[in-house]
Amino acid sequence: MTAVATALPAPAARSRHLAGTGALLRLALRRDRVMIPAWVLVLGLVVASMGSSFEALYDTAAERARLAASMNANGSMRALYGPVFSDSVGGLVSWRMAGYGALLAAVMSLLIVVRHTREEEETGRQELLSAAMVGRRAPLTAALLTALIANAAVAVLIAGGLAKSGRPAAGSLALGLAIGCAGMLFAGLAAITAQLTESARMAKGLTGAALGLAFALRAAGDAADAGSTSPLTWISPIGWSENLRAYADERWWILLLFLAATTLAVTASYALTARRDIGMSFLPARPGPAVAQRSLSGPFGLAWRLQRTTLLGWTLGFLCAGGIFGGIAQGAADMVGGNRQTREIVERMGGAQGLTDAFLATMAGMLGMIAAIYATGAVLRLRSEETGDRAEPVLAGAVGRLRWAGSHLAIAYAGTVVIMAFGGLALGLSYGISVHDVGGQLGPVLAAALSQVPAIWTLTGLTVLLFGLLPKATTAAWALVGGCLAIGWIGPSLKFPQWAMDLSPFGHLPKLPGADATAAPFVWLLALSGLFAAVGLVGVRRRDIG
Structure with missing residues (x-):
């Protein structure tokens, strides 16, 4: 030839x-x-x-x-x-x-x-x-x-x-x-x-x-x-x-x-x-040791091994982003100046509790919407394992479908908390340092970042639902995340009606820090997330794999 x-x-x-x-x-x-x-x-x-x-x-x-x-x-x-x-x-x-x-x-x-x-x-x-x-x-x-x-x-x-x-x-x-x-x-x-x-x-x-x-x-x-x-x-x-x-x-x-x-x-x-x-x-994978580590003796250890590098990269990225956003928060009023329209947009995105708090709430919301990309990708790793014929050997052993799926979902859900915690920590520390009040600002800003988790988990649950019931349509999960990003990013500036803003789970969260918060939206979003994930796991258990 x-x-x-x-x-x-x-x-x-x-x-x-x-x-x-x-x-x-x-x-x-x-x-x-x-x-x-x-x-x-x-x-x-x-x-x-x-x-x-x-x-x-x-x-x-x-x-x-x-x-x-x-x-x-x-x-x-x-x-x-x-x-x-x-x-x-x-x-x-x-x-x-x-x-x-x-x-x-x-x-x-x-x-x-x-x-x-x-x-x-x-x-x-x-x-x-x-x-x-x-x-x-x-x-x-x-x-x-x-x-x-x-x-x-x-x-x-x-x-x-x-x-x-x-x-x-x-x-x-x-x-x-x-x-x-x-x-x-x-x-x-x-x-x-x-x-x-x-x-x-x-x-x-x-x-x-x-x-x-x-x-x-x-x-x-x-x-x-x-x-x-x-x-x-x-x-x-x-x-x-x-x-x-x-x-x-x-x-x-x-x-x-x-x-x-x-x-x-x-x-x-x-x-x-x-x-x-x-x-x-040209960069082939290196052969592993003849005897696996004890951490790889179960499906969770394998899922962690597959996803740990991605989680580390996202965590470092959120640390950097939080540090940058927190450093510029003090100058939010100077950036807006006396422009009434810009002030209204910031307040629609982050609440009317004060311009600096509204800016911090906006940044926490943006971190949350971006974190939804990580969570969706972590769940869809299940689909890539399935289509790449790597799930079948795992399931051929003494590992049930729910344990296999649950190991990846545990990392997706817990990883979301980790990256939001580090992002909120960096946001609160950098803002607290800039205003010489770390002790007074770190807690509220960190809580604002973590308050985004129920909305992220709602989109995560929808991704699990698609994977369990409509595996060939799992790419639609990216459209859901992209739609929420678009609503949160351009909706306030284009004055979307409230019903359009409410299509995103992030639109139902209180604008923290500074705003009054009740438990109701968090409970409802967590309940929806659990329902979506449960129905999706039922689908995984009943449908064919591959």
């Missing part, structure tokens, strides 16, 4: 390696017919609608100029959002969404690429497909083309939506390309990690770690320099997105940086895929 391939002319060899790409692309788009449109619409519409929100909140040039000046003068806010390069409405949209939009597009891209490369190999489906007329590079090409289509759709929706709402066309296009190009760069990085590792989970983890590092470098660079000229910012692809400077004398040449980096990453991924067999990797 090698001799024949060497003898083939270059075009013929290339055609053989890409055979079946079109069919795999159509299959990928069909499998992602819900996930990709959901990502594109949510990301695109959130960015496109941000302009009208800023226009309503800061309706005069003087107010926008004051906002830009206060943001640029605050190192913590620059670390969080980046500097403001233009005080126009479009410039404020770019300030708020260039970095976070790039972050979300990168997450979308890594999920798409890993799903259609390493995950297909891990489940054995790729080996079955490769037995037909499918070239060696076809699966990777189809995955990258799928990511390209998704990111192009995001860029077009953002650019078109902003331009239609009256923003300058050049700036709108620049912001759309900044976000879409960042997504494609991380698609290339995900393609590399998919060749390096044996598991889809590890590939996602490595790419996610690279994404987290890029965001941290950008934050550190912007905190140190108001002009976004720090070398740390320029090392980060997310820093490139903000330095494209949409609506502020666009730097179109930065697109060449994205093009060069993406081309390099994609080329490297093709070189790696040509040098390994299907199912193999």
